Structure formats: structure tokens, C-alpha cells
Amino acid sequence: MPPAGPEPTRERIIFAALKLFSEKGYLSTSVADILKEAGANSGSLYHFFPTKQDVLLAVLEMYRDGIYPMLLAPAWEGVDDPVERVFALLGAYREMLAQTHCLYGCPIGSIALELHEPDPPVREMLSVNFHGWTRHVKGCLDQAKDRLPPGTDTGKLAVFVLTTMEGGVMQSRTHRTLDAFDASVSGLRSYFDLLQGSVAAKSAAQPQDLRGHAS
Helix, strand or coil: CCCCCCCCHHHHHHHHHHHHHHHHCCCCCCHHHHHHHHCCCHHHHHHHCCCHHHHHHHHHHHHHHHHHHHHHHHHHCCCCCHHHHHHHHHHHHHHHHHHCCCCCCCHHHHHHHHCCCCCHHHHHHHHHHHHHHHHHHHHHHHHCHHHCCCCCCHHHHHHHHHHHHHHHHHHHHHHCCCHHHHHHHHHHHHHHHHHHHHHHHHHHHHHHHHHHHHC
8 A cells, every 4th residue: 555645756656556557457557547546747757767667667666675564564463373474464465355346456466467478677576576475475384384294395385375365366356256265265274274283183192102102
């Protein structure tokens, strides 16, 4: 979300583009759309951004730099359990879907789907954003590693979480209902419960096994 209060023209343009790219997609958003949303004139936009792609790169840089203060910190406020932080993050996406009547689309995922052969700078920034997202989720999973089966690859599990989120958002936007997103997250929750349950069951059985070996 944009910061409270008036912000400089450049920031207004970036936040307007982010909103529109999320709702309409990059290709369907015109420069005129961005100007109208930002309340700016064309001279101001082209002063900062010579091309529409320059606006896109600025949006991707803003998203990269703002993922913690704008998305993670609000989602994780008051949530200490690392696994629950993962689901609180998914809950934040659900809230954005609900608030927009399922029009919201993750900007990074939407742009990646639209631009099949993006220019190298765009592709690189998309990759950086995906890696940043999964890195934060992996950090949560690493904190909960003692509750996951030995040898669990938390990096791959973080990618699975990202895939669940992106797939759920895409389907919910298509169907204009939260059902697909909720089903995706519910399936992920069941998988996490199985992973943690197997460790808990093994831990509970271990003292009995040890007594058996001792006898």
C-alpha cells in the first residue's frame, strides 16, 4: 500500500502503476491509465520514465525493496510462530483478493505470465523478486526446521508455498471467487500438518523405542 499522506510525483506514478498492473495487467495498462490514476501529466511521467518499461522496472524495484515493510511486516505483526507466519502471509494475499472482489493479482506473478520473452532487465528483476519472496518464507521454515522431517529442503518447500499462492490467486481471479485460493491454502495446510505430525509422532514414540532397546 502507498504511504500515508501526499507523496512526490515519481512515487505517485509508481504506486499508480503497481495498482493498475495488479488489477489490469501490464499490457492492458496504458500510459494514459497511469497518468489518470496518479493525477499526473505526461511531462511529469516522461521526465522520470522515458518509456513504459522504465515504469515497470521502477515498480519491480519498489516491490523488491518494499516487500518487508509493505507486505511481510503487516502480515506478521503479532505472529511469532514461524509456520503460522507463512500462513499469515498467504492470509494477506487472501485479504487483498477479498478487498478487490478477486481482481487483485500478484504483480510479479501477473507480469511474469504476461511477458513470455521479456527484456533481460525485466526478467532479471522478476527473478530477483521471486527469490526475495521465497527467501523470506525459507527463513520462516528454517526457524521451524526441528518440526519438519530431517532432510527437508526448506528452499524447495518455500518455492512450493509460492507456487500455491500464485496458482490460488490466478484461479481466484479467473473464477471471481475465493474458493480456489482457499482450497489451495487448505491443501498446503494439510501438507504442513502431515510433515509436522510425522515428526511429532516419531518424537512421541522414541522414548518407548529407547526403553525397548535398553531391555
